Amino acid sequence: MTASLVPARPAILTVDDDPSVSRAVARDLRRRYGEQHRIVRAESGESALEALREMALRGDDVAVLLADFRMPGMDGLQFLEAAMDLYPAARRVLLTAYADTDAAITAINVVDLDHYLLKPWDPPEEKLYPVVDALLEAWRASDRRPVCETRVVGHRWSARSNEVRDFLARNQVPYRWYPCDDPEAARLLAAAGLDDQTLPVVVTPAGETLVAPDDAQLAERVGLSTTPASEFYDLVVIGGGPAGLGAAVYGASEGLRTVLVERTATGGQAGQSSRIENYLGFPDGVSGAQLTDRARRQAVRMGAEVLTARDVVALDVSGSGRTVRFSDGSSITAHAVVLATGVSYRELAAPGLADLAGRGVYYGSALSQASSCTGDDVYIVGGANSAGQAAVYFARHAKSVTLLVRGPSLEASMSHYLIEQIAGIPEITVRTCTEVVRAEGDGHLERLRLRDRNTGAEEVVDAPWLFVFIGAAPRTEWLDGLVARDPAGFVLAGPDLMTGGARPPGWPLDRDPYLLETSQPGVFVAGDARAESVKRVASAVGDGAMAVSLVHRYLERS
Known part of the structure; x- marks a missing residue:
């Protein structure tokens, strides 16, 4: 294994059990990237992992990991999975032979792989360097600051302890879990003057101790945005699943003052999916958490405001304003609203569950x-x-x-x-x-x-x-009496509101409802909460985008 005494340069690490291939990979990488990067090579997953541990202790940066798929002992997939704990921001590449292509694609489900490369890749100028160039650019643009973890002490079979873990995970908040019988859990509880009767206990990166916090308290203390920056917006999007995120991205990117309100975590049911393999543009699949986190960051970059752990309980219509009321009694008002509340899993009714x-x-x-x-x-x-x-x-x-x-x-x-x-x-x-x-x-x-x-x-x-x-039930019970719904609770919109060509009762405008517009003008519905919607991520995103174009049409005619 090569080494360097210059820690300032970020490393590119390659591991392959075939010495000739290992040397060839390192040679090609050193030729192109040797001036700005350390090229570290290893001939087994175990030795590569040991090298990463040493670099982590020294505080060295690692930009790219390239691992051969077939290696004895620890294969490339196992190595990359273990390396994620040490260098989560490092870009990951699997090196495969042509015969291993199907296995490599299947293996992508295990690690959040950035790319896989077929060996041999001659000439490297065409088949290797463009890939590594793109990965290095993405790595340089990523946030590589040290992760300050939230610590959670709880009981394995405590419902609230597990809800806290799920809330943090779905909101992409780094945390470390300590079962109550772990020695570190006992130390944390003793330091806070607490015992295991107070679980779950959450210790924030700032050292604040929270005893059995609710979602709103937890969100506020771990740095999630929970308070609106304004009292009035052009567009309020209720629900942070794919439909809501799509509406937030397109609304903000087209100049609307947009706020997205989510009661638990952005992503909805899609965000909980371990792998989505039929979404356009991701031929190797993508985890729901990764897809929806990218969408959330995209919405924020476009200028949308995202509020977490805010439970909407009512929607009032008064003149041109649509007022969204929260469970704590506060409210915000907007010209238009997109309902993207999604659905929740139905519960089994069997005894004991x-x-x-x-x-x-x-x-x-x-x-x-x-x-x-x-x-x-x-x-x-x-x-x-x-x-x-x-x-x-x-x-x-x-x-x-x-x-x-x-x-x-x-x-x-x-x-x-x-x-x-x-x-x-x-x-x-x-x-x-x-x-x-x-x-x-x-x-x-x-x-x-x-x-x-x-x-x-x-x-x-x-x-x-x-x-x-x-199966799923819509989260629309709080809309009872405000917008028309079908017998199952899904929101009716557009043509589904028209009976025999007649507009819905009480419709105040001299036009028909727009395609995704509910029985309340200026209130639109997108995604799974809409009656007769296609329950797929792509269609939900399309609904969100279409709803924003209809919001523009509504605002122009208001």
């Missing part, structure tokens, strides 16, 4: 729990894409994943690519025509009673983890 929610039973993916599932048996209820994506993700950690599907097959509700992917993962078992009829456990989930819907036969299985994805 409600008591164990957050204690082994989770609605949605709860990706923050994945590491805790290592070596355990995980059960997932649902037959659509969300359930399938979660099964693929948890299969990397759990001993086994069982997908429980009420219907006779997955074909009716799951994308074909995902069905094929599941079929190729031996840790996943699909049980069709099966339902959960009871959950049992002392303080946390321990067992499930399952029923075969064809035969009626029941069995009890040991199950410490259950994740539920059984």
Whole structure:
């Protein structure tokens, strides 16, 4: 392994178990980048990881990691996954042979890979340098300041402890989790003069101790924006999923004073997806968290304001103003509103589940729990894409994943690519025509009673983890009496409001409602909350963009 006594230059590290290939890669990199960067090479994942640990202790920067896919002991994928803990901002490249292309694409699900390169890449001027140039540019533009972590002390089976972890993870707030039986947890509690009866306890980077904080307190103390900068806006977007983020990006970029209000975390259900593989422009897939974090940063860069942990409870219409009221009694007003409130997962009604929610039973993916599932048996209820994506993700950690599907097959509700992917993962078992009829456990989930819907036969299985994805209900109950909704609660808009060609009752304008306009002029709906919408990320983003163009039309005629 090469070394340098000049720590000021950021490193490019390459690891390949074939000495001739390792030397060739280092030679090509040194020829182009040697003046501004240290070129560090290793011939095993273990030695490369040790080199990274030494550089981290010295405070050296690492810009790019290039790892061969096939290596004995620790392969390239395992190395990159471990390296993420030491240098999360470093750009990651997997080196593959032509025969490994399919495996490399599948492996992209495991690490947030920036690129993969086919060997050999002669000439490097065409096939290697343009890739590394782009990665170095992205690295230089990234925020590489030391991460100040929030620390969370809680109980493994505490519902609120797990909600705190999920809130921080979904809002991209770095944190470290300490179970209450960890020695460091005891030290933190003792330093704060607390005991394990006060959990969860959150210690902020500034050293402030929060005892069982609610989401609003937590958001404020960890640096999330919760207070509006103004009392009046051109556009208020309610909901921070793909539709809301799309509306915020296009609204702000087109000159509207825009604020997006989200009650938990931007991203919505899409943000909780472990992998989205059918979104246009991402042929290798992208995690929901990564996609929605990029969208949030894009909206902010365009000038949109993003408020987190603000629960909207009412919307009032008075003249040309639309007033959005929050649960704490405060409010903001705007010319126009886009409802992008999305949907929430429906809950299973089987006995025992409600008591164990957050204690082994989770609605949605709860990706923050994945590491805790290592070596355990995980059960997932649902037959659509969300359930399938979660099964693929948890299969990397759990001993086994069982997908429980009420219907006779997955074909009716799951994308074909995902069905094929599941079929190729031996840790996943699909049980069709099966339902959960009871959950049992002392303080946390321990067992499930399952029923075969064809035969009626029941069995009890040991199950410490259950994740539920059984369809969705719109978050629109607070709009009752203000805008027209269908019997399921989805918001009606545009042509769906017209009955026999007649405008909706009470419609005050001499024109028909615009395509995404609700029964209240100037109030639009986008994404999954809209009746008859297509429940896909791309269509939600399109709804958000279209809603902004209709807002402009509305404002021009008001």
